[in-house]
Amino acid sequence: MTLRLLVLLTALFSACGAGQSQQDEAKETPQSMINPEPEPSGSAVVNENGKKIYDQYCVVCHMADGQGVPNAFPPLTQTEYVNGDADRLIGIVLNGLSGEIEVKGQVYNGVMVAHNFLNDQEVADVITYVRSSFGNDASAVTVDQVAAIRAAAE
Numbered sequence: 450m451t452l453r454l455l456v457l458l459t460a461l462f463s464a465c466g467a468g469q470s471q472q473d474e475a476k477e478t479p480q481s482m483i484n485p486e487p488e489p490s491g492s493a494v495v496n497e498n499g500k501k502i503y504d505q506y507c508v509v510c511h512m513a514d515g516q517g518v519p520n521a522f523p524p525l526t527q528t529e530y531v532n533g534d535a536d537r538l539i540g541i542v543l544n545g546l547s548g549e550i551e552v553k554g555q556v557y558n559g560v561m562v563a564h565n566f567l568n569d570q571e572v573a574d575v576i577t578y579v580r581s582s583f584g585n586d587a588s589a590v591t592v593d594q595v596a597a598i599r600a601a602a603e
C-alpha cells in the first residue's frame with residue numbers, strides 16, 4: 450500500500466515537472482521571435498547601420514520599401530543594378546547616376562546625386578543593407594571594395 454502510494458506520488462511529481470518545463474518552453478518562444486537569428490549575409494550591426502544611412506540619405510527618393518516612385522525614382526527591389534555587379538553599384542552610390550537607364554522594363558532619365566560624402570564604412574553598410582532588404586539576396590559589400598572604387602574615381 451505504502452509502495453503504491455510512493456509510486457503514485459512519484460508519477461504525479463514527474464508529471465507536474467514535465468508540465469512545468471513545457472510551460473517554460475512555451476514562455477520562451479515569443480522571446481526568440483523578438484530576437485531572431487541575424488541574417489547570414491551581413492551582420493545585424495551592419496544592417497542596422499545601413500538602415501540608418503538608408504533612412505537618412507536614400508529614402509526620400511527610393512522610399513522606405515525600396516519601391517521608388519514611378520517615372521521619377523527607380524525601385525531597388527531585385528533590380529540588376531542592386532543585385533548585380535557590386536563594383537558598379539558602389540560607383541552609383543559614390544558618383545551618382547544620370548542619363549537614360551532601364552530598370553525592370555521602365556525607362557528613367559533622372560539625376561541621382563553623388564554620395565561620396567559618406568565614408569567607406571557608411572557606403573559599404575548602406576549597400577549591404579540594400580542588397581539584403583526589399584526582397585534582395587545579394588552578397589555583402591566590404592569597406593575595401595568601396596575604398597578601391599573610390600580610389601579609381603579620383
Ligand code: HEC
Pocket residue numbers: 503506507508509510511521522523524525528529530531538541542546547548549550552557558559560561562564575576579
Ligand atoms: C535625390 C534623389 C535620390 C537619392 C537621394 C538617391 N537616389 Fe538612387 N537614383 C535616383 C535616380 C533619379 C536614379 C536614376 C538615375 C538615371 O535615370 O540615370 C537612381 C538610381 C539608383 C540606382 C540604379 C537603378 C536601380 O534602381 O537599381 C541605385 C542602385 C540607387 N539609385 C541607389 C541609391 C542609394 C543606395 C541611395 C542612398 C545612398 C540613393 N540611391 C539615393 C535618385 C536618388
